[in-house]
Amino acid sequence: MPHTDDADCSSWRTPVARDFKGYTGREGESICNQLRRMYGGVGRPNPRWLEWLMGFPVGWCETTSTPSETRLFLLSPNTSADSSSPPPTTPGTRHDAPREQSGDLRMTTTTLEGAQILDDVQAFLSRFNAFPDEHCAPMLALWYAHTWAAEHFYITPRVVLSSAEPGSGKTRVLEVARHLVRTPEMTFSATPAALFRMVGAGPITILFDEVDAIFDNKGGGNEDLRALVNAGYKRSATVARCKGDAGNMVIERFPVYAPAALAGIAGNMPDTITTRAITIHMRRRRPDERVEAFRERKVEEQSAPVREALATWMEVVGERVGAAYPDMPDGVTDRAAEIWEPLLAIADYAGGHWPETARAACLHFVTAAQTNPTSDRIRLLSDLRTVFADRGVTRMSTVEILAVLHSMEEAPWGDFYGRPINARQLATELSAYGVKVTAYKNVGKTFKGYVIDGPNGLGDAWARYLPEPKSDENSEGEK
Known part of the structure; x- marks a missing residue:
């Protein structure tokens, strides 16, 4: 030296x-x-x-x-x-x-210890929010931390705050986040063009409230904004747009990588966004659930030392955390592992209880995402697996399957876009997975329906697109 x-x-x-x-x-x-x-x-x-x-x-x-x-x-x-x-x-x-x-x-x-800093962030945001479970606040603390070093990560997971009804605390989560994340940009109705330019001038953290209003009830609409949110979770992503008049047209590639938290009513968020996100299903507070009153000026003053400590710590450790390859919990693979990697890396570097706490949260959110189907087709596959398993059979006729599907009170098959799902709709939905109607014989009669085994069977689709079925705890205990 x-x-x-x-x-x-x-x-x-x-x-x-x-x-x-x-x-x-x-x-x-x-x-x-x-x-x-x-x-x-x-x-x-x-x-x-x-x-x-x-x-x-x-x-x-x-x-x-x-x-x-x-x-x-x-x-x-x-x-x-x-x-x-x-x-x-x-x-x-x-x-x-x-x-x-x-x-x-x-x-x-x-002396800045990461575990204590994350504890302080979690304690601060918990003062103003009532979450549905104990895993939400630790996850948000880690997500806030990652915004201060997003440039060191290849992936920035989206956070989706959904609820069945308004007044469930989604906006409050974003309001508190605005005082803890890096360069927040809280918006309600920003145009795609404005967001493209804000992200390009970054770094910013997008806090988008009432995002459900820009999508229709099938998750469509506003393709430019959806492209920005979809592609922007990877650092190398850009969105190309034409610029200029017809005589002088040029292609401009906009960088779209930026952390983003999106709040909206459940059901209107496109699947292409939710599969790249960690979703919190917010609920209205019960009368016995108390939170501290949110006063903007007071929160701004009290959040400053928490935010500065978090920013300083992440500035020092960000590059090393970004280069880490944290171990994933069993069953967390592919895209789920991809979006949780930054948060687990930060937790490991912080030490203390955070590696264990972060992995418990990871398993909770990943399991919840797998349990709640992201599309009608996945829901159909899941319900068919349940139907076949309950009856202990390897093949069923289309007539039998439709009768059972129509009788499921909590499933959408009795009123599938205005009428009960029929044989043609069933075949169309399953054909996307390579599952086809198969003829088979039973007691000397020929039936048309669906089977588990074979190249056109349901078994391959279940293995590829559904999580493994939970084991029967009683049967495991008898073993």
Whole structure:
């Protein structure tokens, strides 16, 4: 590490942006030499600042520290370089008072422990929101954290806040998030063109309320906005649009990568968005569920230290967290694993209870997404698997299947777009998965229906598109 020959020289104070205002370095000159001339030719770089600048592990330059902590050191201009060990600290606490050490050594340390910071974020957002289960607040705390380092991740998961009725707390979640995420842009009816340009000028975090109003009841409509939200969860994604008049037309590719949280009434969100999202199904509070009153000015003041601590910690650890490959819980694969990777990586780096808490939340949300079908076709496959399993058969006629489907009170098959589902609609829905009507014989008679086995059977579609059926706990216990 560059330094002067004088072993007793003092460390330079940590440079800030204003030190370089109007300053022009000499061509080819190292930053250390530039700083040395700025500070009068005496001293050496602050080792802690150099570690941060170069991305070295904390303690690489002469100092040791525990791996679970991230320390930022600010040395005064008259600091001696003899002692490079930081004072003992308690994880999760701040040390703002100078500490006397080795004569005139005065060191101010700020110890930031990720687990404590995430605990503070979770506690803050829980003051104003009543969530349907204990997994929502930890997930949101991790999601807020990832917005401060989104550029280091390949994926930014969407968060969807849905509810059966208005007044269920969706907007309040976004209002609190606005004080904790990076560069929030809360909007109700922004046009696709405006969002394209805001994201391109980024970084921003999109907080889109009442998003259900821009889609119809089948999840269609506003294709430009849906394209932005769909593609924008991957860092390399762009959306191409034509620009100019007919005589001077050019193709412009808009970067669309940005974290986004979307709130709306359940049922109107396109499947292409929900499959890229972690969905919280909000509910109205019961009379006995109390939350703190939301006062904008008060929240703004109280959220500042929580937000600043989160931003500082993620700024320091973001690159390392973005390069991590966290272990996934059993059964979490493909797109589910893809969208949870950033959140689990942050939880692992934070330590404490967060790795376990994050994986419990991951399993909860992934299982809920698999349990709640994302389309009519998936719902049909799931219901057919239940029908065949309840009867213990490997084949059923179309007439039998339709009779059972029509009798399901909570299923949509008795009123499928205005009338009960018929044989032709059943064949059309299942043909998308390669399932076809098969003729078979039973007691000397020929029937047309569906079978489990074979190239055109239901078994292959169940294995590919449905989660594994839950095991019977009683049967497992008897084994």
